[in-house]
Amino acid sequence: MSDSSRVAVYLDFDNMVISRYDNLHGNNSWRNDNARDHRPGSGDATDVRLAEAMLDVGAIIDYASSFGTVALNRAYADWSVPANAAYRTQLVDRAVDLVQLFATSGTKNGADIRLSIDAINDLVDHADLTHVVIVGGDSDYIALAQRCRRMGRFVVGIGVTGSTSRALVAACDEFSDYGDLPGVRAVVPTTKVAVKKAAAADAPVETAAAEAGPAKKTAPAKKAARKATAAATKAPTAAEAATALLLRAIRVGMEKSDDEWLHSSSVKSQMQRMDSTFKEKSLGFSSFKAFVESQGDLLELQSKDNGQLMLRLR
CATH class of the missing domain: 3.30.420.610 (LOTUS domain-like)
Known part of the structure; x- marks a missing residue:
C-alpha cells in the first residue's frame, strides 16, 4: 500500500444488515421476524437474533484502511428504522457520513442508485481517490464496479456469504466475505437452543398457562436476550x-x-x-x-x- 493511497467507502447498510441476519438465522428470517421494525430491549427471541447478527462497522472500516487513508466513508439506509438506529454509537464513533433514504415503495429505498451516483461523482470531483470499497453484495453494483475500474480505480468489494452476486465478485479487483474480515467474531446462533429449552420447560404447564391467559416471555429467552445485548454493548477499558x-x-x-x-x-x-x-x-x-x-x-x-x-x- 502506498502512503498516497486514498480510499472511498460506500456502505449499503440495509443490504448488509439484512444479509447478515438471514445468513445467520435462515433465508427470509429478517422478513418473517419483522426485524426491521423491532425495538431493541424487549427481551424476546428477535432481540437475541439482532444482537447476534449485529455488524461490526469498525471491522469494515479497519479493513478498508488497510488499502490507504479512508478519505470518504458513507453509509446509506433509512435511519429512522429501529434496527438501523441501534448502530448509532458504532457509526458516530467511526465518523461515518450517514445518508438518509426513506422507503419509496414497500421496503425499497433506492440505495443502490443513490450510492452509485455519489460514487461516480466523488471520483470525478476527487481525482486523488485511488480505491473504492463497495460494501454490499447486490448485483446492482456490478455496473458501478466496472465503471470505477474503467476510471482507473482499484475496486474492493465486501459482502455476506449467500447474498453476494458472483458477477459482482468477478467485477471487483478484490472481494472479501464480511465474516472473514479481521476482528469479526464467529457467531453460533443461540436463539433456537433457548427457544427449545424454554418450550421443554413450559411443556408440563402448557394447559394451565392457556387457561390463565397470554403467557409472559420465558425466563430463558429473556436471559439469552440480556446476555447477547450486554455482550454487544459492553464498553471495554x-x-x-x-x-x-x-x-x-x-x-x-x-x-x-x-x-x-x-x-x-x-x-x-x-x-x-x-x-x-x-x-x-x-x-x-x-x-x-x-x-x-x-x-x-x-x-x-x-x-x-x-x-x-x-x-x-x-
Whole structure:
C-alpha cells in the first residue's frame, strides 16, 4: 500500500444488515421476524437474533484502511428504522457520513442508485481517490464496479456469504466475505437452543398457562436476550480497547502480506489509521516497543540486526 493511497467507502447498510441476519438465522428470517421494525430491549427471541447478527462497522472500516487513508466513508439506509438506529454509537464513533433514504415503495429505498451516483461523482470531483470499497453484495453494483475500474480505480468489494452476486465478485479487483474480515467474531446462533429449552420447560404447564391467559416471555429467552445485548454493548477499558486494536491491526496486516512477521512500525501506522486517538503514552508506556512487549502473552517479538522490531501473533 502506498502512503498516497486514498480510499472511498460506500456502505449499503440495509443490504448488509439484512444479509447478515438471514445468513445467520435462515433465508427470509429478517422478513418473517419483522426485524426491521423491532425495538431493541424487549427481551424476546428477535432481540437475541439482532444482537447476534449485529455488524461490526469498525471491522469494515479497519479493513478498508488497510488499502490507504479512508478519505470518504458513507453509509446509506433509512435511519429512522429501529434496527438501523441501534448502530448509532458504532457509526458516530467511526465518523461515518450517514445518508438518509426513506422507503419509496414497500421496503425499497433506492440505495443502490443513490450510492452509485455519489460514487461516480466523488471520483470525478476527487481525482486523488485511488480505491473504492463497495460494501454490499447486490448485483446492482456490478455496473458501478466496472465503471470505477474503467476510471482507473482499484475496486474492493465486501459482502455476506449467500447474498453476494458472483458477477459482482468477478467485477471487483478484490472481494472479501464480511465474516472473514479481521476482528469479526464467529457467531453460533443461540436463539433456537433457548427457544427449545424454554418450550421443554413450559411443556408440563402448557394447559394451565392457556387457561390463565397470554403467557409472559420465558425466563430463558429473556436471559439469552440480556446476555447477547450486554455482550454487544459492553464498553471495554482503555487497555482492553488498545489490545483489541493491536490484534486487529496485526490481523489486517497479515491479510495484506505473505510475510509471517510484521514490522512494528507498520503495525503502529495501521493502528493509527484505524483509530487516530491511539497513543501508547496515554496508556502509561514510554514507547510503542514497550507497549507491544507488554502483550507478550499474545505476541512473539523479534529484533533484527538493523534494530527493527518484528512481531507476529502467537
